Amino acid sequence: xxxxxxxxxxxxxxxxxxxRECKAFGDxxxxxxxxxxxxxxxxxxxxxxxxxxxxxxxxxxGPFAETKEQLxxxxxxxxxDLNEAIQIAARIPPARVGSIEVRPVRELDAG
Amino acid sequence: xxxxxxxxxxxxxxxxRRESRRVFATLVRLLGxxxxxxxxxxxxFRAALEQWPVQGVPEHPRAWLVSxxxxxxxxxxxxxxxxxxxxxxxDALEAIPDERAAPGDGEELADDxxxxxxxxxxxxxATDAQVALTLREICGLTTEEIAQxxxxxxxxxxxxxxxAKAKIRDARIPYEVPGREQLAARLDAVLRVVYLVFNExxxxxxxxxxxxxxxxTEAIRLGRLLVDLVPEGETFGLLALxxxxxxxxxxxxxxxxxxxxxxxxxxxxxxRGQIAEGLECVGRAFAREPVGAYxxxxxxxxxHATAPHAAATDWPRIVALYDLLLRVEPSPVVELNRxxxxxxxxxxxxGLALVDALLARGDLAGYHLAHAARADLCRRxxxxxxxxxxxxxxxxxxxxxxxxxxxxxxxxxxxA
Numbered sequence: 001x002x003x004x005x006x007x008x009x010x011x012x013x014x015x016x017x018x019x020r021e022c023k024a025f026g027d028x029x030x031x032x033x034x035x036x037x038x039x040x041x042x043x044x045x046x047x048x049x050x051x052x053x054x055x056x057x058x059x060x061x062g063p064f065a066e067t068k069e070q071l072x073x074x075x076x077x078x079x080x081d082l083n084e085a086i087q088i089a090a091r092i093p094p095a096r097v098g099s100i101e102v103r104p105v106r107e108l109d110a111g
Numbered sequence: 112x113x114x115x116x117x118x119x120x121x122x123x124x125x126x127x128r129r130e131s132r133r134v135f136a137t138l139v140r141l142l143g144x145x146x147x148x149x150x151x152x153x154x155x156f157r158a159a160l161e162q163w164p165v166q167g168v169p170e171h172p173r174a175w176l177v178s179x180x181x182x183x184x185x186x187x188x189x190x191x192x193x194x195x196x197x198x199x200x201x202d203a204l205e206a207i208p209d210e211r212a213a214p215g216d217g218e219e220l221a222d223d224x225x226x227x228x229x230x231x232x233x234x235x236x237a238t239d240a241q242v243a244l245t246l247r248e249i250c251g252l253t254t255e256e257i258a259q260x261x262x263x264x265x266x267x268x269x270x271x272x273x274x275a276k277a278k279i280r281d282a283r284i285p286y287e288v289p290g291r292e293q294l295a296a297r298l299d300a301v302l303r304v305v306y307l308v309f310n311e312x313x314x315x316x317x318x319x320x321x322x323x324x325x326x327x328t329e330a331i332r333l334g335r336l337l338v339d340l341v342p343e344g345e346t347f348g349l350l351a352l353x354x355x356x357x358x359x360x361x362x363x364x365x366x367x368x369x370x371x372x373x374x375x376x377x378x379x380x381x382x383r384g385q386i387a388e389g390l391e392c393v394g395r396a397f398a399r400e401p402v403g404a405y406x407x408x409x410x411x412x413x414x415h416a417t418a419p420h421a422a423a424t425d426w427p428r429i430v431a432l433y434d435l436l437l438r439v440e441p442s443p444v445v446e447l448n449r450x451x452x453x454x455x456x457x458x459x460x461x462g463l464a465l466v467d468a469l470l471a472r473g474d475l476a477g478y479h480l481a482h483a484a485r486a487d488l489c490r491r492x493x494x495x496x497x498x499x500x501x502x503x504x505x506x507x508x509x510x511x512x513x514x515x516x517x518x519x520x521x522x523x524x525x526x527a
Contacts, residue, residue, distance in 0.1 A: 001283050081285040082235060104282045 002036060002078055002105035003085040009072035009098030011043050017094045022073075025093055029077065034088060038075035069098055076105070116164030123159045126172045131156070132251045134176045136223035139230075140286050141177070142184050145248065145276045150187070155180035224249065225340045226286040228333075232301040233284050240275035241304050247272055249336075250329050260326050261311065298341060302349050302405065305333045309353050313360075314511070327357055338392070344399035348406030351392035355412035358385035370517045374421035386416045404440040407432055426456035443474040451484055459491040479508035483518060495525050 009017075022040065029035035051058045072094065079085040082102070089100040131152060138148035155176045169175040231244040246252045246260075254272060258265040278284065289297040312326025334350035362380035363371055393413045396406040411432045418424040433449035446469055454462020466485050475481035486501035502522040509515050 081283040082233075083285055083287070083289070086235070102282075 001081065001085075002076060003082075003089075004103045004105055005038075005075040005077060005085070005089045005092060006071060006101040006103065007073040007075070007092060007094050007098060008069040008101065009094050010068050011070055011072070013097045014043075014072065016097055021093045025091065026075070029075070029088065034077050034079065036076040036078055038073065038077075040073040041071060044070035072098065115167075119163040119168055120160060122168045122172070123156065123163050126159070126176070127156055130173050130176070132249060133224055134173055134180065135248070135251075136227040137177050138180050138184070139227055139248075140223050141181050143286075144280060147184055147187075148180075151180035151184040152176075154183035154187075158183070222288065222340075223286075224336065225288050228301055228337070228340075229288055229297060230279060230284055230286050232297075232304045233279075234297070234300050235282065235284060236275050236278060238304070238307070240271050241300070242307055243268060243272050244275050245304050245333070246308065246326075246329065249333065252329070294341075298343065298345070301337070302345060305330050305337065306349060306353075306405070308333070309356075313356060327353070327360075331357060342395075342399075344396045344401070345403040345405050347392045347396035347399070348403055348409050351389045351396060351409035352405050352412060354385045354389035354392065355409060355416050358382040358389065358416065364513065368513055369520075370513050373415060378420065381416070389413065389416065402435070402439070404436060407436040407439060411436075424455070426452055430456050443469060443472070444478070444480075447475060447478075447481055447484060454488055454491075459488045463488040463492065477508055479505045479510075479514070479518075482508065483521075486521065490521075490525065499525055 019040075026035060026038065045061075048059055048061055075088075075092065077085060077088055079088060082104075085102050089095065089102050092100050094100075134155070135148055135152045138151050139145060142148045142151060158179050159172075159176060163169070228245065228249055231248055232241045236244070243257055243261075246257045247254065252260075254269045255265050257263075258268040261268070288294075308326050309330035312328070312330060331350070331353050334346075334353055337346045338350050358381050359373075359376060361382070362376035362378070363373075365371060389409065390413055393406065393409050396402070396409065411429055414425050414429050414432070429452045430449065433445060433452055436445050437449065447466065450462050450465035450469065453465060463485065466481065466488060469475055470481055470485065482501045482505035486498045486505060489495075489498035489501060499522065502518055502525075506515060506518050506522070509518055
């Protein structure tokens with residue numbers, strides 16, 4: 001089963017989690033076959049929100065809500081069940097200072 | 112002359128009463144879905160009511176029910192498969208383990224109920240959903256009964272249960288007993304749910320409560336089950352705590368629903384059977400390291416339970432137990448209870464100094480029992496004006512009707 005682990009973080013704390021630690025963690029997961037993909041993201045002020053309303057594309061800048069924690073990155077992992085996914089998510093380095101939202105991936109029903 | 116088919120019907124009903132939740136737990140593991148398992152359970156019992164009167168009661172009724180339920184579920188999937196692709200059916204059937212992998216009796220079945228409790232109390236579910244699911248799936252209460260017990264609307268409660276089940280299925284919360292390294296933390300969540308259920312039943316036990324399902328009894332039943340399945344110290348401790356509190360139920364309220372203080376309760380009304388069982392559980396809990404918060408609270412309740420009358424209470428022992436409890440689980444409420452015990456050991460002046468220091472810290476400013484304790488100590492010291500002030504404070508924070516009546520009586524009995 002695939003899970004997305006969305007990393008939310010107060011952007012002022014980003015420097016407290018070294019990149020090299022995140023890199024090493026990702027490499028370890030990939031070696032075990034648990035990491036399907038994932039990236040760190042640029043800060044939220046670089047974000048653009050896309051909506052299609054009434055047939056037209058509507059763009060707004062920035063994230064949706066005025067929350068302190070912003071989406072800072074994501075991992076796409078493969079885990080047997082939620083317990084394994086939680087174990088992996090708990091080891092994602094910024095879990096210490098931010099939060100990780102674990103969401104099961106919905107397979108698109110293309111048929 | 113006894114009618115064998117009537118006897119078989121009685122046997123089926125008896126097995127249903129005693130075993131249906133255990134059969135259900137095994138079916139959940141085999142079928143991987145609450146709703147499919149619930150349907151399979153009912154199909155299996157319907158089959159039992161039809162077949163047992165004719166063919167006789169099987170030697171292992173529970174194993175028969177599990178195997179029949181599993182068969183009926185697969186049969187149902189096949190029938191529905193006329194409308195879905197054979198590929199989907201193949202996947203669904205493959206996902207159902209072979210019944211030989213499911214021994215019909217003994218250890219494995221006990222484990223199934225334990226798995227289900229850990230699933231229902233999974234920390235990924237909201238606490239109120241954990242409570243509702245546990246009562247629904249482990250205790251077998253109906254949605255209406257649970258809604259009534261928590262004074263919730265049945266429709267809202269039903270939706271909460273449906274959402275929780277959907278999350279278990281879609282996020283794939285597993286049916287498993289957590290491994291050693293996680294057991295302690297996850298067991299805490301299970302015990303918390305059981306204690307929540309108990310307290311809801313215990314503190315709401317007045318007035319119109321007679322028609323409500325007895326949540327305290329359900330909680331004690333769960334506690335007994337857990338003691339069998341996970342004989343850890345805190346499991347015994349929680350069961351002991353619940354039994355020792357429950358033993359005072361008849362004495363703690365007047366027939367009119369008014370609260371009676373512990374020192375004024377008629378101890379002849381305490382349930383000796385529950386006290387004996389509670390004391391035995393405290394002993395077992397202390398025999399297992401480490402000693403936890405439920406066990407220490409049970410030991411405090413046990414000290415009260417073994418005092419022949421209020422004046423004979425071993426207050427030094429109770430203060431010592433609160434000291435230990437503060438180390439295991441520091442909280443301002445525990446400090447308050449310790450202060451009251453200190454007042455009983457060393458006199459009201461010593462207790463009042465502690466309560467005032469606590470109130471000055473601000474943690475308990477909105478907690479009616481802190482003001483009530485202060486009021487009581489001031490009264491014992493003859494400071495009636497301060498006592499009056501504190502009772503008024505307590506009343507401004509108290510919510511429950513019996514507690515408000517108690518405080519009003521205390522206030523009214525102060526000398527003018």
